[in-house]
Amino acid sequence: MGPNLVHALPELHYPEHVNVVTELVDRHVSEGRGDNVAIRFEDEEMTYAELQRQVNRLGNGLVNLGVEPGDRVVVRFTNRPEAIVSCLAAQKIGAVALPSMKLLRAAELVHIINNAEASTVVVYDALLDEIDEALPRTDTVENVVVVERNGVEHDHTDYDELTAGTDDDLDAHQTTRDDLALMLYTSGTTGEPKGATHTHRQVLATADSYARYCLNPTEDDVFGGNPPLPFAYGYGDLVTMPLRFGATTSLVENASPGDLLQAVEDHGITIICSIPTAYNQILQKYPDGPEEYDTSSLRMAISAGEPLTPSTFNKFKDSYGVEIYDGIGTTEMLHIFVSHREGQDIDPGATGYPVPGYECKVIDPDTGEELPRGEAGLLAVRGPTGISYWNRPEKQENALVDGWSLPGDIYIHREDGRLEYKAREDDLIISSGYNIPGPEVEAVLQELDEVSEVAVVGAPDEERGQVVKAFVILADGFDASDELTESLQNHVKNTLAPYKYPRRVEYVDELPRTETGKIQRVKLRERERQRQEA
Known part of the structure; x- marks a missing residue:
């Protein structure tokens, strides 16, 4: 049994047939925004027209290799443009993109590949070694495509050769809005990684709810940060959201705090996305950051992944002149579902309000009954995304109550309507x-x-x-x-x-x-x- 999805906003009423790549890339080209910069990486720029061309070429190449609609395609990269191209190419032909964290070892990759029954792997050559070690123990992989940028020797299909011989044009597969577009595996800190599945309309919904209403993005914005693309937070901030609004994404391959500040200056980042640890590291290691780097382009910051403390919020605002919009999201829910909205008074002691399109309530974990305002309990969420695991029925059952998704967080629903984070359910100390x-x-x-x-x-x-x-x-x-x-x-x-x-x-x-x-x-x-x- 899956979550009870609701589509309360008019923007979330997608047609029966929709392909996420048509909305994120092709639409901008057809509407005259092909010369807008889609991706900035190091000193390179890729326009929407060029992104479309590269996606089409790789999509045609994958079809020539025998990749079919519904196939799972593992995409294993650092934060590089080819990672975005590979995910979009898989989705455009109706396959399911499965981004892989770069630090995963062979044993973890074997579990994920076999669990997802992936047919194809597209991999950066610097990360090929663990794939090669995993391959003898995988059951379903038929193709490995290698993006050769570091001279690593291999006997797999070469990405550049594959795409050089294919056509620039590709019609998007007639996917329905409820076909799978994306699979993300949890980090597995409390057991084996679980595959969270997301459909074409769920991917779009993260932009048309959270980003549209909380960030107010325009095509002039530049999204940047250091969340890895296979992290649901990173995929949303650096792929779905900028591309949905014809904006630009800034990619930094292995971003230290200094690299991130340099990218703000070089790429003109307006919306910086990171986690509290990184904001603290910026403040600690670069106390004179605003004087050393030109950060005047910034208009807001986003934080997720961990609780943001009021002290970090205040120090960053004092140093950089922008507020950090804290949010809670999960791999299973795909992106942020509780946050303040731009223009609202931010209370740094609270995460914020339910994102437009979502409903939240705090329940008694034993009875499932909603608790009065001010009492701590388990957060339950309902909206256009929900918890849906790949082939894990026992986990699926425990993740839902009456169709509401249970991310596993302890919250207080305050009298002012804000939701105040207390702890992860398993982080509550009973003394x-x-x-x-x-x-x-x-x-x-x-x-x-x-x-x-x-x-x-x-x-x-x-x-x-x-x-x-x-x-x-x-x-x-x-x-x-x-x-x-x-x-x-x-x-x-x-x-x-x-x-x-x-x-x-x-x-x-x-x-x-x-x-x-x-x-x-x-x-x-x-x-x-x-x-x-x-």
């Missing part, structure tokens, strides 16, 4: 009967100059069941000490209910993260469990 949201404690510790990054989890404790433990990366110029620990603890005691303070503090050099930059608190909890057992 001596008190429910303590770890991110709430993190946000208070992040206020301090001494703290560069922090993660808070529940550590096993015989007396209290769990105690609050903070893993702290110190800012430059500060050293760990008992006095500093006491200062951190007192700051939390003086800001929150005293029972929420971290009874244990450990100073670390780094925190475990997923490839998208999210802190893997599950690994920290497991580390603490093993310590107790030892």
Whole structure:
């Protein structure tokens, strides 16, 4: 049983037959915007007309290889133009694009390829080694197409040779709005990666709900940032949303904070998209960033993937003169469904309001009943996208209640209508009967100059069941000490209910993260469990 999808906005009423590439690329060319810049990468520019030509050539090449409508096509790249071309080419011929995170190892690729029954892999040669290691254990792969840019030797089909011999014209396959266009696999931090499926109209809906109403984009905007394209957040920000509005996407292959600031200057980024960790790194490593780089093109920033703390919001606004629009989205829901809208007063202590086109409520996790305003519970969401897993019926059943999708987050629906994030469902710390949201404690510790990054989890404790433990990366110029620990603890005691303070503090050099930059608190909890057992 799938989610109960609703299409409350007129923009979401798509015709029965629609192909996402017709809407993202072909429409702009036919309506006279072919000379608009679609992609900026390093010092190169690709117009919409050239993007259409490259998509058509690769699409024809894939058809010549025997790729059929409905086939899953793995696309494995860093953030490069060929990644966008490959996803769009697959979708235009009616196949399903399956972007792959660049850091996945062979064993993970084997699981994903076999689970999705992928027929084709299009891969950047710098990432070919893990594909070659995985291939003997895959069951369905018939074609491997390699984009050769680094001289890596291979015996697969060459991307450039394949596209050089094909036609510039290609009619989009007559896909229906409910045909699959995109599959994204979860990062697998709590088990095997799960394939989340998205149809042509669901991909378009992320732009026609969130982007259209919260960002107000125009063809003059330049979207840029460092989320990987296989990350649902990155795919939306750097593919769907800019191309939907005839705008430009700025790609940076492996973006450090400095690379990101340089791209703002070089590409004229107006909407920067990243995660809280990256914004903190920009603030820490480039305290004079606005003087070192020309960031005057920026008009807004977007954050997702982790909770954005008020301190990060305020520091970035003070330094760069733009507000960060926090949002919550998931791989399964495809993009952001709770956010403030441009022009609204932002309360940095809340994620925001349901995005137009979505409904949200906070329910009792045991009964499924909606809770009164002000009470913490499980967030339930309904809208034009929903949780739909590929061939995982047991996970599918647990992800829904009465057709509403359950992303797995604890929220409070406030009296003012805003939704206030408390924790992931599995990040809630229960100590001596008190429910303590770890991110709430993190946000208070992040206020301090001494703290560069922090993660808070529940550590096993015989007396209290769990105690609050903070893993702290110190800012430059500060050293760990008992006095500093006491200062951190007192700051939390003086800001929150005293029972929420971290009874244990450990100073670390780094925190475990997923490839998208999210802190893997599950690994920290497991580390603490093993310590107790030892």
